Amino acid sequence: MERFGFIIHPLDAKRDVARKYPFVKFLPESIVEWGLTKKSSMLVSHITGVKSKTGVEAEGWFVGCPLTPKQMLSLPKEFVYKKIIDAAKIAQDMGAKIVGLGAFTSVVGDGGRTIAQNVDIAITTGNSFTVATAVDGAVKAARLMDIDPAAASVAVVGAAGSIGRTCAQILSRQAAHITLVGLATDPLEKVAEELRTFGSAEIGISSNVEQGIREADIVVTVSSATDAIVEPSYIKTGAVVCDVARPRDVSKRVVEERDDVLVIDGGVVAVPGDVEFNFSFGFPPKTAYACMSETMALSLEARYECFTLGKELTLQQVEEISAICSKHGFELAGFRSFEKAVTDEQIETIRQNAKRRKSRAK
16 A cells, blocks of 8 residues: 655635634634644545556545645745644654645745655655646647637746746647747747747747737746736637646636636546545545645655655656556546636536627627
């Protein structure tokens, strides 16, 4: 039996804490956040039933780090590190040989390197499979929205960074045109020169988000901005927007005001076996985030190493983890948007809205 751990944390102080302690909904958010700083990391649930199609089995544990994204970005880094390290050590004590960093625990600081230096087991951020499923999900979502990826115009926001560059590399083999979007043109030019020898897509660059994505059929956004940079008016009717960034690049107003564009966070992954998480994180049964799936797949593979760590990412890592996940039976099973599953019916409604709007514009 292989063993893994995965660290989770509340995304919203009042909403998420109120699930366990209903009385907090009546308290000011500042009081709830103060209370979280006083809580210790804790064991949340035992994960059972993970079984590879090769026959290998694994069990794991969700461990809670009691800090929100807002707190992780604002509190002293050493304090945040200690909470995450304490959570990883709980998984270690339970017998886990690898721990995945969920949500903002993989974003804060140096991308898990400090955490790995302070525990005796492997750490992975899950970013490699997150990128793989995000790109795969964006392409599959595009087809559902009547977009032919081979003829599509794609924009990658944050393309000068390692994750954006890797996304652009993958998409340059599939799309007709790619616009690399970032703050400065010089780093984008370097990526563009590389891509022109890498894939068949026509490559352009833009240092303006609005201009860079306005004509894109598919937008993948992975910037390191601290606030939303993709607004409702920037997006083409019928487009698919995949937001991989944390904090989010896409304003919540996009899904509230644009019923003719499909916004996804990435793929929902079907987990092999008869898995029971014994904890609800808003996904359909037997499905998980890609970062969770990377951790489980590495465990099934007995690859107890720091597979994805730090802020760097390579195409080779993405391709390798994709092969490992496929070997063990992990596969894309749907989409999510702002932490909620997106149904086929919702996608069809968006597609029809876009179709009607395009017809009126002719």
